[in-house]
Amino acid sequence: MKASIILLKTLLLSTSQHNIYKHSTDKKRRRRVIGNYIGMGCLYLMLIGYSIAMCIGYGESGLIEAAPVMCAIVISALAFLFTFFKTNGYLFNFKEYDMLMSLPFESRTVAGCKFMYMYMKSLPWYLSISLAMMIGYGIYAHPSPVVYPAWIFLSFVLPVIPMLLASFLGFLIARVSSGFRKNNIIQTVLTMAFIILCFSLRYIIEDVIRDDKVENTLQSISEATENAGRMYLPVGWFAGAVRGPVVSDILLLTGVSLLLFVIVFRIVGNSYRSINSALKSHAAAKKYRMNGQKKRSVISAIAYKEFKRLTGSTTYMTNGAIGVILAALFGIVTLILGFDKIVDTVTQNAPFDHAILQPAIPFIIYFFIGMMATTACSPSLEGKNYWILQSLPIEKTSIYKGKMLFNMYLTVPFMIFGILCMGISAKVPVSELIMDLILGVVLCAFSTAWGCVCGIRHMRLDWENEIEVIKQGAAVSIYLLPNMFAVMGLVVLMVFLGMKMNHILLSGIMILIVAALAAVSYLRALSLARRT
Amino acid sequence: MLEIRHYSKSYGEGKKAVDDISLTVESGDIYGFIGHNGAGKSTTIRAVVGVLDFTEGEILIDGHSVRDEEMECKRITAYIPDNPDLYENLTGIQYLNFIADVFDIGVTEREADIKRYADLFEITDSLGDLISSYSHGMKQKVAIISALIHHPKLLVLDEPFVGLDPKATFTLKEIMHEMCAQGTAIFFSTHVLDVAEKLCNKVAIIKHGRIIASGTMKELTEGHSLEETFLEADHEG
Numbered sequence: 001m002k003a004s005i006i007l008l009k010t011l012l013l014s015t016s017q018h019n020i021y022k023h024s025t026d027k028k029r030r031r032r033v034i035g036n037y038i039g040m041g042c043l044y045l046m047l048i049g050y051s052i053a054m055c056i057g058y059g060e061s062g063l064i065e066a067a068p069v070m071c072a073i074v075i076s077a078l079a080f081l082f083t084f085f086k087t088n089g090y091l092f093n094f095k096e097y098d099m100l101m102s103l104p105f106e107s108r109t110v111a112g113c114k115f116m117y118m119y120m121k122s123l124p125w126y127l128s129i130s131l132a133m134m135i136g137y138g139i140y141a142h143p144s145p146v147v148y149p150a151w152i153f154l155s156f157v158l159p160v161i162p163m164l165l166a167s168f169l170g171f172l173i174a175r176v177s178s179g180f181r182k183n184n185i186i187q188t189v190l191t192m193a194f195i196i197l198c199f200s201l202r203y204i205i206e207d208v209i210r211d212d213k214v215e216n217t218l219q220s221i222s223e224a225t226e227n228a229g230r231m232y233l234p235v236g237w238f239a240g241a242v243r244g245p246v247v248s249d250i251l252l253l254t255g256v257s258l259l260l261f262v263i264v265f266r267i268v269g270n271s272y273r274s275i276n277s278a279l280k281s282h283a284a285a286k287k288y289r290m291n292g293q294k295k296r297s298v299i300s301a302i303a304y305k306e307f308k309r310l311t312g313s314t315t316y317m318t319n320g321a322i323g324v325i326l327a328a329l330f331g332i333v334t335l336i337l338g339f340d341k342i343v344d345t346v347t348q349n350a351p352f353d354h355a356i357l358q359p360a361i362p363f364i365i366y367f368f369i370g371m372m373a374t375t376a377c378s379p380s381l382e383g384k385n386y387w388i389l390q391s392l393p394i395e396k397t398s399i400y401k402g403k404m405l406f407n408m409y410l411t412v413p414f415m416i417f418g419i420l421c422m423g424i425s426a427k428v429p430v431s432e433l434i435m436d437l438i439l440g441v442v443l444c445a446f447s448t449a450w451g452c453v454c455g456i457r458h459m460r461l462d463w464e465n466e467i468e469v470i471k472q473g474a475a476v477s478i479y480l481l482p483n484m485f486a487v488m489g490l491v492v493l494m495v496f497l498g499m500k501m502n503h504i505l506l507s508g509i510m511i512l513i514v515a516a517l518a519a520v521s522y523l524r525a526l527s528l529a530r531r532t
Numbered sequence: 533m534l535e536i537r538h539y540s541k542s543y544g545e546g547k548k549a550v551d552d553i554s555l556t557v558e559s560g561d562i563y564g565f566i567g568h569n570g571a572g573k574s575t576t577i578r579a580v581v582g583v584l585d586f587t588e589g590e591i592l593i594d595g596h597s598v599r600d601e602e603m604e605c606k607r608i609t610a611y612i613p614d615n616p617d618l619y620e621n622l623t624g625i626q627y628l629n630f631i632a633d634v635f636d637i638g639v640t641e642r643e644a645d646i647k648r649y650a651d652l653f654e655i656t657d658s659l660g661d662l663i664s665s666y667s668h669g670m671k672q673k674v675a676i677i678s679a680l681i682h683h684p685k686l687l688v689l690d691e692p693f694v695g696l697d698p699k700a701t702f703t704l705k706e707i708m709h710e711m712c713a714q715g716t717a718i719f720f721s722t723h724v725l726d727v728a729e730k731l732c733n734k735v736a737i738i739k740h741g742r743i744i745a746s747g748t749m750k751e752l753t754e755g756h757s758l759e760e761t762f763l764e765a766d767h768e769g
Contacts, residue, residue, distance in 0.1 A: 003634065010630045014619035023623050023662050096617045102581040103634050104606040277585035462620060462664050 004109050004116075007100075011117040015464060032460070039474050043481070047125065048132040055136020064140040065243065068151075071133040072158060072238040075126045080162035081198070082122060082471075087170025088187065089315040089467035090118050091268075093279050096464070101273065108269025115167055115265065119159065130155035134242075143243075150245040154238055160257040161234045164264050169194065171268050171275075178278035187279075188314045195322060196329060298394050302402025303409060306378055310410075316381070319470045323371035324414035330368060331421030339426035358428050359498035359506055360491045362439040365418035367487050369444065373451025374407045375400075375525075376479040379459040379532075380469035386461055400452055400529040404522075407448040415440040435507035442514045447483070449521035454479040456528040533559045533686050533717035534580065539589030541575050541741075549575045551741040553589070557717045557734070559685070562708060564732035565721040566762060572741040573721040574614065577690050580719070581611040593686055607635070610679035614691040614721075616671045620664035624655065624674050627663060628681065635682035642681060649677040652703050668695040676704060680711075687711060689720035693727060705731055729758035737765050744768070 013019055021033040051071075058067045091114050100110050134151045137143065173194070177187035230236055234253055241249035296304060310320050334342050343354045357364075379400070382389060389399050419440045423433040458475035460468075470476065490510075497506050534557040541550040550572040557563040567573050578584035580591055582602050591598040593605040618627055625646070632642040650656040653673040663671060672695050679687060687708075693701050708718055708731065722728050728735060729749065735758070736746035745752055745765040753761045 006630065006633045010619065010622070010626075013626065014622050016621070019623075019626075020621050020662065023660065025661065025665070096619065098578065098583045098611075098613050099617055101583045102606065102609070102611040102613075103631070104603050105634070106603060273582075274585040277583075464620060 003105055004113055007105060007109065007113040008116050008120075011113060012120060015121070015468070029462075035458075036474055039477065043477065044124070044128050046481075047128045051129045051132035052136050055133050055140070059136065059140030064137060067133055067137045067141075068239040068242045069235055071130055071137075072235040073232075075129055075155075075158050076162040076232065076235060078129075079122070079126060079159035080166045083118060083163040083166035084170060084191075084195070084198075085319060085471060086118060086315075086467050087167050088174065088191065088318070089465050089470075090114050091167060091170060092174045092276055093314075094465055097276055101276075106269065107272035108265045111268045111272050112261075112265040115163070115261075118167075119163055122163075123156065123159065126159045127155055130158065137242075144245075147242055147245055150250060151242045154241055154250065154253060157254050157257050158234070158238055161253075161260060164257075164260050168264050168268070171264075174275050174279065175271060178275045184279075184312065184314055188311075188317045191314060191318045192322065192325060195318065196325070298398050299402040299405055302389075302399055303406035306374065306403055306406035307409075309378070309381065310374060310406075313466065315467050316377075316470055320372050320374050320377070321410070323368045324411055326371075327365050327368035327414045327418040331365070331418035334425045335421040339422065354426070356495050356499055358426055358432070359503050360494040361422045361426065361428065362415075362419055362436045362443060362507075363487055363491045363494055365415055365422065365440060366443045366447070367484075367491070368418070369411050369415050370447045370483050370487060371480070372476070373447045373455075373479055374410060375403050375448050375451035376455045376476045377470050377473055378403050378406075379452075379455040380461060380463065380473055380475060381466060383461050383463060383466075383469075396529045396532055397526045400456065400525055403455075404448045404452050404525070407451065408444060411444040411447065412441055415444050432503045432507065435504050435511070439507050439511050439514065442511050442518060446514050446518035446521060449518050449525055450483065451479045452525035453521050453528065456525060456532060459532070533557055533561075533594055534563075534719055535590075535592040536576070536580070537590045537592070539576065539579060539586065539591060541572075541579060541584070541586050541588070548741050550579075553738070553741075553743055555736055555743065555746060557686075557719050559715045559717050560712050561734050562712050562718045562732045563720070564728035564735040565719065565738065566723070566725065566728055566735060566758075567721075567738035568766075571738045573738060574690055575741075576738070577611075577688055577719075577721060581609060581688050582606055583611075608685040610682065610684035610687050612672075612675050612679050612687075612689045612692055614694060616675035618663050618671055618674060621662060623662055624659040624666070624670075627674060628659070628678055631678040632681055637682060645681040646677065649680055649707075652707070653677065653700055669697055669700065672696055673700060680707065683716075685716060687716055687718045687720075689718070691722060692720055693722065693724055701727075725757075725759045725762060729753075737762055739766060 017033045017036055021030050024030055024033075054070065055064070055067050058064050058070065091111060094114070101107075105113075131152070134148065134155075137151075138148070170191075173187055173190045177184075177190065180186045234256070237249040237253040237256075240246045241253060310316050340354050343357060416437055419436050420433070422428075423436055428436065454475045458473065458478060460473060460475070463469050463473075494506065494510070534555075536553055536555050539550060539553045540548055542548050553572075553576060555563070565573050565576070575584065579586045580593075580598065582598050582605060586599070594608055596604040598605050619630075622630070628646050629642070632646075637645075646659075647656065650659060653676070655670060655673050655677075658666065658670060663674065666674070672692075676692070679689075692704060696704065705727070712718060732749055734746075734748050735752055736743050738744070745761070749758070752758075756764075
């Protein structure tokens with residue numbers, strides 16, 4: 001226990017922004033810490049605002065009793081997904097593995113502390129949602145005062161089970177992959193396959209919990225949330241515990257979380273060293289024959305380097321390429337099932353003419369593609385190897401042009417494929433489809449250049465674990481959030497304007513606007529590049 | 533103190549990185565482990581310190597099995613890797629305190645030892661700075677101090693002199709002699725044959741995962757320099 005506390009405390013201190021601010025003599029670095037605090041504060045406020053707004057929605061609709069269930073569902077889903085994305089980088093393959101494992105820590109202590117570290121780092125996000133929803137629930141439901149301490153206590157417990165499940169799945173994938181010579185590729189493929197399965201299951205599960213026979217929308221929401229509580233027991237325990245509060249539910253949720261933690265880390269601990277040994281050790285093949293070398297231009301060489309960097313890391317690949325793979329899969333599914341069926345599934349059979357969605361097709365595909373731009377994190381990913389590029393006799397702008405070229409190589413084919421599949425399925429006329437394709441390519445250019453602006457502006461080279469800049473970096477957050485919200489708004493805008501004006505004209509206007517934004521971002525990226 | 537018996541390590545497709553290695557390091561020995569890049573030195577060292585899993589052979593530290601009595605072995609062993617990956621956002625002193633906490637070293641004792649070694653390596657003034665601001669050599673010095681403050685019975689070092697300045701190299705060699713005189717066993721890999729020749733009383737040469745020559749320095753060199761002996765053994769092996 002003492003060893004666990006010492007290790008956990010050190011893990012937290014080693015990534016503490018406060019510690020950096022306190023001890024760094026580099027003014028620029030201290031300013032960056034303050035910037036990070038401000039940025040994080042804004043994100044927390046957005047999350048709290050969104051959670052309160054959701055509660056107000058429930059309250060005003062007379063469904064406030066569904067709020068605890070919804071709170072538990074949202075936190076469980078986020079905890080599961082985010083942990084699954086991070087497990088590979090945090091539990092396995094981490095940089096200081098040799099140093100930690102040579103110290104007198106048991107394998108399960110190291111694995112357990114790494115999990116607890118993940119939990120402590122993500123807890124503030126889950127607390128922001130839960131406590132904001134508790135306030136909303138308090139305003140509308142006027143519960144007994146004992147509900148509040150129960151809710152606060154369980155907010156700390158609620159993310160544990162989904163995080164453990166995600167970690168265990170990550171462990172199983174690492175376990176299977178470690179048996180193969182090309183374990184990195186196997187691990188990436190299995191992780192990707194599982195993420196895609198999760199996204200697909202979402203709709204299947206939703207179909208199950210939303211009984212089609214229920215006509216009334218409000219009643220449907222209420223029943224759906226209650227069904228979710230019955231299907232995933234911790235959600236039901238949380239809801240039962242905070243509505244009552246029911247002591248048995250509190251004890252069940254806490255007890256099962258603790259028990260599961262002990263079981264999972266006993267299992268993980270037993271093969272922790274063998275998995276990490278297999279994942280971190282590579283014997284030299286010694287079979288190389290010097291032939292088939294290719295000469296590339298500087299920018300192409302950098303783009304190729306970026307390709308190898310992406311495919312060489314499971315964490316980077318699962319985060320960086322998931323958007324393009326989902327876009328392609330979405331396109332294929334649309335082609336197989338039909339545009340109308342997909343729209344019906346997503347909109348819960350809402351009665352409207354599906355043709356009004358046609359102008360929004362490029363933005364729908366961009367919703368996936370724009371999830372991540374490699375340009376947003378690749379400057380930071382250079383990390384301690386940044387000197388290699390810096391010391392080469394090439395223009396700084398060439399480095400970032402190469403990075404942007406790679407992102408275009410990565411996104412454009414998938415964007416075209418996705419739009420073509422959706423366009424063909426939706427029977428979009430050829431002339432309009434051509435405009436959609438042009439708009440798609442321009443959107444990729446915008447995503448690439450805007451990502452590069454964020455990536456250079458918020459470059460962070462002193463990371464401990466690459467997940468810090470791939471998943472949690474300021475550059476990626478600043479790229480992603482406005483981008484995603486803008487896309488959602490633009491889908492609605494395109495549908496609305498599409499009903500009022502000609503599709504080709506509308507696409508033409510959007511192409512011009514997005515191209516202008518892409519050009520401004522590109523010039524800004526090059527200007528920032530010169531100053532790095 | 534350290535006994536490696538028929539240790540082998542295979543990677544995928546049955547390829548052996550280390551093949552049937554056996555050696556013994558007694559208390560008071562300074563045992564040099566030399567070989568080409570990729571010969572299997574680090575693979576052996578990482579198994580000795582409990583970082584790398586292995587299935588073939590046995591490694592014993594002070595009579596305890598590395599595989600079955602992991603904690604007993606680690607409590608008496610210190611390891612300095614070739615490229616110290618320390619926590620970059622801790623200060624030097626925070627990192628050393630972490631190690632001292634792990635080994636349950638009292639405040640007075642740790643303060644005295646940290647001060648002594650930090651002064652010897654001329655790094656005391658920088659202990660309050662973040663490790664991320666350190667040079668490679670300074671990180672190496674912190675890693676060395678962290679290995680010394682808990683007075684290990686077995687000190688395992690992987691290329692310990694890489695990145696150290698001449699003064700620090702001399703200091704480390706002096707400390708190694710001092711520890712050896714107190715009965716600590718030292719097992720280290722190096723490419724610097726001159727250093728190995730002057731420092732070690734025993735040496736093993738490893739090539740393609742197999743030990744091709746081993747014994748006391750006197751037995752092995754037979755009046756030649758270690759460099760000549762190494763090149764000859766390498767040619768024959």
